[in-house]
Amino acid sequence: MSFKIAFITDAWHPQINGVVTTIQNTCTTLERSGHQIKLITPDQFKTIPCPSYPSIRLSLACYGKLSRQLDEFKPQRIHIATEGPLGLAARRYCLKHNLAFTTSFHTLFAEYVNLRFKIPVSWGYGFLRWFHAPAKKVMVATQSVEADLHARGFKNSLVRWSRGVNPDFYYPRDKAFLSMPRPISMFVGRVAIEKNLDAFLSLDIPGTKIVVGDGPQLKELKAKFPETVFVGFLSGEPLAQHLAAADVFVFPSLTDTFGIVLLDALASGIPVAAYPVTGPVDVITSDKVGKLDSNLKKAIADALQLDAQDCRNYALNYSWVNCTEQFFNNLVPAFEEI
Structure with a gap:
């Protein structure tokens, strides 16, 4: 009916x-x-x-x-x-x-x-x-x-x-798409104060930090963190290619009710590093696909050890x-x- x-x-x-x-x-x-x-x-x-x-x-x-x-x-x-x-x-x-x-x-x-x-x-x-x-x-x-x-x-x-999540759009791809020093730690989303990006971008971690997205805090963060690669807003195939080329997806937000981009990352075979707060604790319920820690630097290091196929399989449970x-x-x- x-x-x-x-x-x-x-x-x-x-x-x-x-x-x-x-x-x-x-x-x-x-x-x-x-x-x-x-x-x-x-x-x-x-x-x-x-x-x-x-x-x-x-x-x-x-x-x-x-x-x-x-x-x-x-x-x-x-x-x-x-x-x-x-x-x-x-x-x-x-x-x-x-x-x-x-x-x-x-x-x-x-x-x-x-x-x-x-x-x-x-x-x-x-x-x-x-x-x-x-x-x-x-x-x-x-x-x-x-x-x-x-x-x-x-x-x-x-x-x-x-x-x-759309697993036919977000899936593991060639990481050679990005030729920057690895590991590549990536955030995708609004560049805004509620996303707590300072907590990620201020970390002393190896490799390259990439931010994909636009928002009211973009100009401020570009000036504050010149070593970070700010790609700007992406959609469609370029977004999926960038996401799949990362090594770890970093989600520093403390104020998200879910974080749908977490599923996009997992479907792309990318493990998640985040704080143990509402949103991540509900989505990342297996330590095989992400690491949640009040020490975000440790969460990133631990997440880099996880298997891409485990991440992909986990995301397929969401339709x-x-x-x-x-x-x-x-x-x-x-x-x-x-």
Whole structure:
């Protein structure tokens, strides 16, 4: 049986991150299964750049247009993915029309806002509890996030929505693609304060450090760490080639709820070095594919000893089909309990 599913998200292109990747793959897989998807995204509205992060677009005066879109579409299932302007407008619409909906918790919003604007974390979680409170279910990627939200006073039904990887795109390739001194320690992702890149780039380790990605901290880090190779933003085949040519994938973030790029690295046969925090502890559950240590330098040295095929085999356990099935089974009828 097919359904009309409305999917509202403030996270969308031109952003390149795990949230956008997850939403795009989930919606594509749902459509292939015969469902009709109505994606409501910032590119459909007048927007302004987010302060300190211009690639994030904030929709303006969006309630009227969003309401008309949902009135016309008449969704049978409604999912609100983010807590931004579109998420707030969709929440308001659902409450006004007595429609049941689900939400998802993708990022440590309160911690990010604290890092950037010094707003107390407790205030951020107060807003998040208020935002998600009317949702029938809140989808989270990992057990660690679920436990943390319960501890922070979330009373919702918290359910799992994991992540996937495309193993036909990310796979082991010729390491000769990069001819720099080895071992090559690589980070791929947003070059931003919440990724804690200083902790990686300040390490005294042999070989070459490479950062693939763009973001608001790029200029600062280029000046601070001139010996690091900053490749800039990559996508498609060049991204896959760079990733597969590394010797170890370094993930210094302390504030990720999952870290989908970890799966991309593992599928490429690249072991992971990270801190033992939410995200890495949920993804790297075998010491055959990654090393988690509060001493990141030690984690990198230990990860370099791991086998590429073990990493690849581990990543194959994650699929977008399974991820999408989880998501679909979590949805609730929009007209439930009215």
